[in-house]
Amino acid sequence: MKIVFFGDSITDMSHHNDQEIFSYGSGFLMYVAGELYREDPKKYRVINKGIGGNRVADLYSRVKTDVWYEQPDVVSILIGINDVWQEVDIQNEKKLGTEAELARFKKVYGMLLEDTARVLPNAKLILCEPFVLPGTVTGERGSERFKSFEAVYAYAGAIKELADEYGAYFLPLQKQFDEAADQFGSEAYLYDGVHPMVAGARLIAEEWLKLFKGQVEKSIRG
Numbered sequence: 503m504k505i506v507f508f509g510d511s512i513t514d515m516s517h518h519n520d521q522e523i524f525s526y527g528s529g530f531l532m533y534v535a536g537e538l539y540r541e542d543p544k545k546y547r548v549i550n551k552g553i554g555g556n557r558v559a560d561l562y563s564r565v566k567t568d569v570w571y572e573q574p575d576v577v578s579i580l581i582g583i584n585d586v587w588q589e590v591d592i593q594n595e596k597k598l599g600t601e602a603e604l605a606r607f608k609k610v611y612g613m614l615l616e617d618t619a620r621v622l623p624n625a626k627l628i629l630c631e632p633f634v635l636p637g638t639v640t641g642e643r644g645s646e647r648f649k650s651f652e653a654v655y656a657y658a659g660a661i662k663e664l665a666d667e668y669g670a671y672f673l674p675l676q677k678q679f680d681e682a683a684d685q686f687g688s689e690a691y692l693y694d695g696v697h698p699m700v701a702g703a704r705l706i707a708e709e710w711l712k713l714f715k716g717q718v719e720k721s722i723r724g
Contacts (some may be wrong), residue, residue: 509580513552535706582632627670635688637695
């Protein structure tokens, strides 16, 4: 069973496709691959197609070579935080979360899903919820900067709607991060409010594996 993970730096995490031992990166994908290969190293093939800094438009531009050509059984997508972050950094905060911005994001994401479903009609799609916590990049909770980053909640809502529309699996993550951060602090899970620490990577991996083992893989087996 071939699984392609498609996304930004949270998926990428400094992976190197030309060296098998380093091809999973140092993030959540390493834990997912480790668990699947521990179970049966011959049954699964995990492929990291994350690139740091990517937005949904970047995924759409490279989906043919990085996903379709691989002919995967499962495509897992985690994207959205950079669509917010890059707008914040160019001081376009007032546009964030507006109907026009959400429509643009949702349209491109929808094109990505529609085209992928047409090319890979039997592939299962997992859409992961983008997430954010207070941090050195995102600002303190209640600050104007963090309020700008909270636009990711609306983007996540659009992704959930797309999952329903295209029959994809939706993986919630924001609530899990919020609950964990309430107990141990944001920096224990996302060191800058965006990128996972070891505990954050494990959290994502555990939630992903729970969905995959509980629903996705069973649907493939029929």
